[in-house]
Amino acid sequence: MISWIAPLQPLLLGLVLLWSARLKLLSPHAAAAAGRSALARLVGDERALPTYRLVGVVEAALGLVLLAPPTLPAEALAAAALSLGFTGYLVYARLAAPESSCGCLSATRTPVRWRSFARTGGLLAASLLALPATVGWFDVLRTRPLPAVALLLAEAALLVALSPELDRHWLDPLRQLKVQVTRPLPAGGFDVPLDSTVEQLHRSPVWRETAVLLTSDLREHWDDDGWRILVFTARHFGQEVSAVYAVPRLRYRPAAVRVVLIDEPTGRVVLSLESPPDSPEPDWVRPSPSPAAAAA
Amino acid sequence: MTETVDRRRLLTNAVVGSAALAGATALGSLAPEAAFAAGDQAIEPGAPDPNFAEGRITGISAGMLFVTGSDMALWRIRITGGTSIWKLRPTTFDQVAVGDGLYARGLRLPDGTLAADSVWVNIVNVHAHIAAIGRNLLHLDHKGKRIVGHLVPGTSAARYNNTPAVSDMSMLRVGKHVQVIGAWVPDTNEVEIATVYAAA
Numbered sequence: 200m201i202s203w204i205a206p207l208q209p210l211l212l213g214l215v216l217l218w219s220a221r222l223k224l225l226s227p228h229a230a231a232a233a234g235r236s237a238l239a240r241l242v243g244d245e246r247a248l249p250t251y252r253l254v255g256v257v258e259a260a261l262g263l264v265l266l267a268p269p270t271l272p273a274e275a276l277a278a279a280a281l282s283l284g285f286t287g288y289l290v291y292a293r294l295a296a297p298e299s300s301c302g303c304l305s306a307t308r309t310p311v312r313w314r315s316f317a318r319t320g321g322l323l324a325a326s327l328l329a330l331p332a333t334v335g336w337f338d339v340l341r342t343r344p345l346p347a348v349a350l351l352l353a354e355a356a357l358l359v360a361l362s363p364e365l366d367r368h369w370l371d372p373l374r375q376l377k378v379q380v381t382r383p384l385p386a387g388g389f390d391v392p393l394d395s396t397v398e399q400l401h402r403s404p405v406w407r408e409t410a411v412l413l414t415s416d417l418r419e420h421w422d423d424d425g426w427r428i429l430v431f432t433a434r435h436f437g438q439e440v441s442a443v444y445a446v447p448r449l450r451y452r453p454a455a456v457r458v459v460l461i462d463e464p465t466g467r468v469v470l471s472l473e474s475p476p477d478s479p480e481p482d483w484v485r486p487s488p489s490p491a492a493a494a495a
Numbered sequence: 496m497t498e499t500v501d502r503r504r505l506l507t508n509a510v511v512g513s514a515a516l517a518g519a520t521a522l523g524s525l526a527p528e529a530a531f532a533a534g535d536q537a538i539e540p541g542a543p544d545p546n547f548a549e550g551r552i553t554g555i556s557a558g559m560l561f562v563t564g565s566d567m568a569l570w571r572i573r574i575t576g577g578t579s580i581w582k583l584r585p586t587t588f589d590q591v592a593v594g595d596g597l598y599a600r601g602l603r604l605p606d607g608t609l610a611a612d613s614v615w616v617n618i619v620n621v622h623a624h625i626a627a628i629g630r631n632l633l634h635l636d637h638k639g640k641r642i643v644g645h646l647v648p649g650t651s652a653a654r655y656n657n658t659p660a661v662s663d664m665s666m667l668r669v670g671k672h673v674q675v676i677g678a679w680v681p682d683t684n685e686v687e688i689a690t691v692y693a694a695a
Binding site for chain 2: 390432
């Protein structure tokens with residue numbers, strides 16, 4: 200059993216390391232990823248990028264050596280050592296800079312969580328599994344193609360599942376699909392949210408004239424037929440009064456908004472205001488010579 | 496209860512019941528003195544605003560909130576009939592509880608109390624990504640930390656692309672960025688959502 204599993208691990212490890220090195224060496228976002236990672240904290244801001252690139256070079260070199268033909272236990276040991284190093288780095292990141300990004304496989308900002316540890320643990324396990332390998336992965340692929348490919352795919356799927364930076368490629372679409380099937384959010388009825396009424400109020404001519412008098416935020420509101428009544432506190436000539444606005448509830452007509460300022464203890468209205476009615480059409484819409492006159 | 500209904504009836508009639516008024520200022524004056532009669536208190540640049548308070552409520556007594564600020568300042572905040580109180584929605588004094596957080600704006604009185612004009616209880620403003628969506632739930636990813644947002648039917652509203660708010664939440668998408676205004680549930684990572692701003 201182990202005789203064919205072990206030689207496959209260097210292939211997996213090599214591919215993962217090359218993928219990881221690709222970000223660190225070739226990606227245009229490498230500098231940003233390095234700056235966000237805990238390396239900036241560990242070695243300083245100026246040395247973060249060179250260190251990041253150096254890690255990439257080590258990963259690329261080890262990845263290529265793992266993929267290249269002679270299968271040596273030393274390669275697997277080196278991969279295990281690198282995985283241990285990564286674990287140490289993750290522990291440091293978690294403790295010293297918990298807000299930093301992992302910077303592991305992608306430039307996407309991904310804080311270090313249990314999945315990052317599980318992934319490094321998986322790589323360490325694969326490295327140890329590769330120790331007894333005596334033949335190359337190419338021979339195994341040739342002699343037992345189906346189980347080999349199945350095992351590699353399963354291991355790759357596990358690593359992808361443990362990579363938070365790849366979530367947006369598979370987890371988010373899956374969750375979106377679930378939302379489309381189960382429709383868990385209210386689609387809303389015909390009731391108008393309070394926010395919508397308040398916004399209509401804010402766009403009304405009456406609000407522009409009276410907002411400066413208000414001292415409080417919205418105090419109270421209720422519906423009355425076609426109106427929604429909004430009550431604020433206002434100050435008018437040094438006197439505290441209630442500003443009662445009536446806003447059309449089911450229509451969007453900011454020009455129809457009205458207000459009274461009322462002294463509630465006495466019930467005396469101190470100001471009543473509504474905007475002048477809209478002119479039905481601007482002047483330039485009217486034809487200047489009337490068509491009937493022109494015909495005659 | 497009937498008192499409330501009568502009062503509301505009176506106020507409604509005052510604003511919509513009267514005959515339509517023709518002019519712009521049909522009754523009363525809108526002279527600038529109306530707005531600026533009280534006069535503003537000048538605040539030194541860089542000095543803390545004496546008319547603003549924030550903190551957690553440690554005690555409530557008749558018409559008064561005792562608040563400990565995040566800088567350990569102790570506040571006494573007086574709630575009057577003219578004070579607006581927001582806790583997920585415009586609400587009343589009896590809905591405020593010990594342990595709630597608040598922001599308050601008002602006028603500092605000579606006895607050291609703050610006579611509040613407006614109080615916003617537990618209000619939070621969060622920029623986050625939607626990590627998952629459940630039944631009336633938004634799981635939000637806020638800088639790598641999880642926040643659970645509860646949609647409150649009848650209260651929560653969504654604004655898509657800055658158009659007027661609607662109660663239709665079905666255009667929210669997993670993975671998209673949203674801004675949430677809501678009421679924090681004290682000492683948890685949960686908020687009740689008042690308004691969610693999203694791109695559709």
